Amino acid sequence: MYEFNYHKASSVSDAEQALRNASDGKIVAGGQTLLPTLKQRLASPSDLIDLGGCSELCGISVDGDTVTIGAMTTHAMVANSAEVQSAIPALAGLASNIGDAQVRNLGTIGGSIANNDPAADYPAACLGLGAVIVTDKREIVADDFFTGLFETALDEHEIITAIRFPKPEKACYQKFPNPASRYALVGVMVAKMSSGVRVAVTGAGADGVFRVDAFESALDGSFSASSLDIEMVHLPDLLEDIHGSPGYRENLIRVMGKRAVEACG
Amino acid sequence: MTNVSMTVNGRPVSADVEPRTLLVEYLRENIGLTGTHVGCDTSQCGACVIHVDGKSVKSCTMLAVQAAGCEVTTIEGLANGDDLHPMQAAFRENHGLQCGFCTPGMVMSAVDLVTKNPDLTDTEIRDGLEGNICRCTGYHNIVKSVRAGSNAMKAAE
Structure with missing residues (x-):
């Protein structure tokens, strides 16, 4: 790990100020991706600004049909929250399968989304459920937030404060985890919202998380697994790596999508 | 160097370390508690698991400065004298x-x-x-x- 200066921010505005003052500052939330990245010397920020002391960023609240989760809320808190389990069980279930118990005790929803790893689970939850990402400056809908591989719509000094999830009529996330890393080789979130069905896929896209229009219209017509026996037209480029070919991943999108629809009931 | 203080196994400890010091390095090298092991150093293997404020974490994937002021329990803190946990x-x-x-x-x-x-x-x-x-x-x-x-x-x- 290269050297850096460390700041423990006491509030979001304190963190934003520290970020502005740093020549190349980086926010650390739970650190479960950032620290391994620093250890491999793949990043060398001048300053690390820790949100661990910003208690206002931590917590879960339910207001009518909206679940709001603070950016520093850990995966374990989301997974074990009775409120999330009752309002959006698919989201609690997704959180309970990220990494392992120790990673879930430190890793945060805000950190995961800001990092936008192409195989992370939370981007599929945000895009699939049509979440709104709240920052210290504005609100960004998930459709506009995830812009590419490890890229988001966040400005240089912008900090995520919370994520607002609308409650679906029903939803399910099915993931085919890489057995070693537990990252999604393919993960599919199917959500039946009042406005229609949304299907978001993580792990497969060469540019990160994406929606499958063909599946959405098919499920809007008939919400059943057999509706997905159609051609997935207009798919983006799919990832090709040692874990799987694009064809393998495309097949998994259908298989995981069907399982998700079936599990929705 | 930054002064990092915390409570480890009920005992207040303190050491001057670089901000990039991992919590496991702090425990092993500064505090001298070598019961916590470093296996893979990539948060895969879990040999370095300790409790921070009552929750299990991988101490190779946390900075010592992040744990400043926390209550830490390591394997050395489990037994009660000669009586194993x-x-x-x-x-x-x-x-x-x-x-x-x-x-x-x-x-x-x-x-x-x-x-x-x-x-x-x-x-x-x-x-x-x-x-x-x-x-x-x-x-x-x-x-x-x-x-x-x-x-x-x-x-x-």
Whole structure:
């Protein structure tokens, strides 16, 4: 790990100020991706600004049909929250399968989304459920937030404060985890919202998380697994790596999508 | 250098370290508690699991500065004098280790796991120990140990 200066921010505005003052500052939330990245010397920020002391960023609240989760809320808190389990069980279930118990005790929803790893689970939850990402400056809908591989719509000094999830009529996330890393080789979130069905896929896209229009219209017509026996037209480029070919991943999108629809009931 | 203070196994400790110092390095090299092991150093193997404010974490994937002011428990803090913690005793009685390198992390993860849920099935124990890797035992006796340790902890309450 290269050297850096460390700041423990006491509030979001304190963190934003520290970020502005740093020549190349980086926010650390739970650190479960950032620290391994620093250890491999793949990043060398001048300053690390820790949100661990910003208690206002931590917590879960339910207001009518909206679940709001603070950016520093850990995966374990989301997974074990009775409120999330009752309002959006698919989201609690997704959180309970990220990494392992120790990673879930430190890793945060805000950190995961800001990092936008192409195989992370939370981007599929945000895009699939049509979440709104709240920052210290504005609100960004998930459709506009995830812009590419490890890229988001966040400005240089912008900090995520919370994520607002609308409650679906029903939803399910099915993931085919890489057995070693537990990252999604393919993960599919199917959500039946009042406005229609949304299907978001993580792990497969060469540019990160994406929606499958063909599946959405098919499920809007008939919400059943057999509706997905159609051609997935207009798919983006799919990832090709040692874990799987694009064809393998495309097949998994259908298989995981069907399982998700079936599990929705 | 930054002065980092925390409470480790009930004892206040303090050391001047660089901000990039990992919590596990702080514990082993500055505080001298070498019971917490570094296996993979990539947050895969779980040999470095400790408790920070009552939650199990991988101390190779946390900075010492992030734990400043926290209550930390390491494997050295579990036993009561010469009396092993029930989970430690269960690992010994059930042959839950061979070389023992992964054991400090296994025990710390297991204590957190069964404290949160004392009535786990064997499958749930295996899932709960997903973040801990053992290259000797094949896990069978580890699961047996955790089950026995869980029962002993309940009996001790």
